[in-house]
Amino acid sequence: MTQRPPHPRPPRQNAPPRVVVLGAGLAGARLAARLGPDAVLMGEEPHAPYNRVLLTDVLAGRYGPELITLPEPAPGTYLRTRAVRVDRADRVVQCEDGSRVPYETLVLATGANPVLPPLRGLFAPGATELPGGVHAFRTMADCLALREAAREGTRAVVVGGGLLGVCAARALADRGVQVVLAQQGDRLMERQLDPDASELVHRHLTTLGVEVHTECRVRGIRQTDGAVRSVELADGYVLDTDLTVLACGVRPRTGLARAAGLDVRRGVVVDDHLRTSDPHIRAIGDCAEHAGQTRCLAAPALDQADALAAALTSPDPESDEAVRPYSGTRSLTRLTLPHREHPLDIAAFGDPETRPDDDVVRLTDATRGTYRKVVVRGDRLVGGVLLGELTAVGALARAWESDEPLPDDGSPLLHLLTHDGGH
Numbered sequence: 001m002t003q004r005p006p007h008p009r010p011p012r013q014n015a016p017p018r019v020v021v022l023g024a025g026l027a028g029a030r031l032a033a034r035l036g037p038d039a040v041l042m043g044e045e046p047h048a049p050y051n052r053v054l055l056t057d058v059l060a061g062r063y064g065p066e067l068i069t070l071p072e073p074a075p076g077t078y079l080r081t082r083a084v085r086v087d088r089a090d091r092v093v094q095c096e097d098g099s100r101v102p103y104e105t106l107v108l109a110t111g112a113n114p115v116l117p118p119l120r121g122l123f124a125p126g127a128t129e130l131p132g133g134v135h136a137f138r139t140m141a142d143c144l145a146l147r148e149a150a151r152e153g154t155r156a157v158v159v160g161g162g163l164l165g166v167c168a169a170r171a172l173a174d175r176g177v178q179v180v181l182a183q184q185g186d187r188l189m190e191r192q193l194d195p196d197a198s199e200l201v202h203r204h205l206t207t208l209g210v211e212v213h214t215e216c217r218v219r220g221i222r223q224t225d226g227a228v229r230s231v232e233l234a235d236g237y238v239l240d241t242d243l244t245v246l247a248c249g250v251r252p253r254t255g256l257a258r259a260a261g262l263d264v265r266r267g268v269v270v271d272d273h274l275r276t277s278d279p280h281i282r283a284i285g286d287c288a289e290h291a292g293q294t295r296c297l298a299a300p301a302l303d304q305a306d307a308l309a310a311a312l313t314s315p316d317p318e319s320d321e322a323v324r325p326y327s328g329t330r331s332l333t334r335l336t337l338p339h340r341e342h343p344l345d346i347a348a349f350g351d352p353e354t355r356p357d358d359d360v361v362r363l364t365d366a367t368r369g370t371y372r373k374v375v376v377r378g379d380r381l382v383g384g385v386l387l388g389e390l391t392a393v394g395a396l397a398r399a400w401e402s403d404e405p406l407p408d409d410g411s412p413l414l415h416l417l418t419h420d421g422g423h
Contacts, residue, residue, distance in 0.1 A: 027285030120220030350383030
């Protein structure tokens, strides 16, 4: 007589999901997509998860918001609510709407907040919201509010000349806004570009109609009837404005982690397996500090999400030998500053700043509007900047990412720079 198989055991009621992911940005959404129905993704923004990297294209009007949304999470695995407390003892996330979400493994992917500079007059006594006419540029809500306000002929001051400030100024100029860009440092995009490349970006923005000021510190703002109407510079000069955009960098969002008693420095400290000081909590993306660094860039966030997905789906996710540990990301920055006639393509990787013993190869073609520079330290390619024609960037990036010794004669490196026919 054939024995009937045992009746399947019903699922345990109120069993915690295997993984709860806090934060629906690039890192959190990527991890949840990799884990599938085993994960619950929690996001507090009113919009569906989206690709934050493309917000400047939405601001410029090249894309609609719907075109940068990420794939929808599986039904029942996305909660649109704000986490307010992590109860590590009971392994429960308490939410603003009163719900409690239990977890076996919690992943913090809470991202970063925009840095709001200490400008005189920015906040009225007791105020916590930015005044009318002042915009941060971090979320879809920020982007849509700024896009609505940025009408042709509007005057705008962008505070900050890093990557975000340059992209915001370019996008506003595309909309016909009269833009002044105020950069406290001595050049634009100083983290990615060397002085020569930065000067080319400066010139390009000028051709778009952007008025660029470097070594220019904004001291305060002046409000009229609850809205900012002018920006005061450190030298006393006053710029009239309808819009003020704060693009002064970002800071890892660590409030939940700190309140829960996790190890937090600049970011939530994680090891090579992206574990925090609590073995049941991991952290990835902009909020995570790995090997003493908080990168706050898309490429490391995605790499960490992939590495953690592999670890959590391995047969023994708690074993150090289960999967290859995360060892860092060698990321390349690439963007295009559009122009009706002469768009400017930019690529930068590694460290473009030179030391006394470095070897530097630099090629400039004023006629073609190209600039190429690579830095060799010892026998390794350690960084480079390319503007204009980017045919060589793929081969150079691969040579940099491999981190292998270069041939002694250096000829292959020169070929990588010139193989498209440039001289």
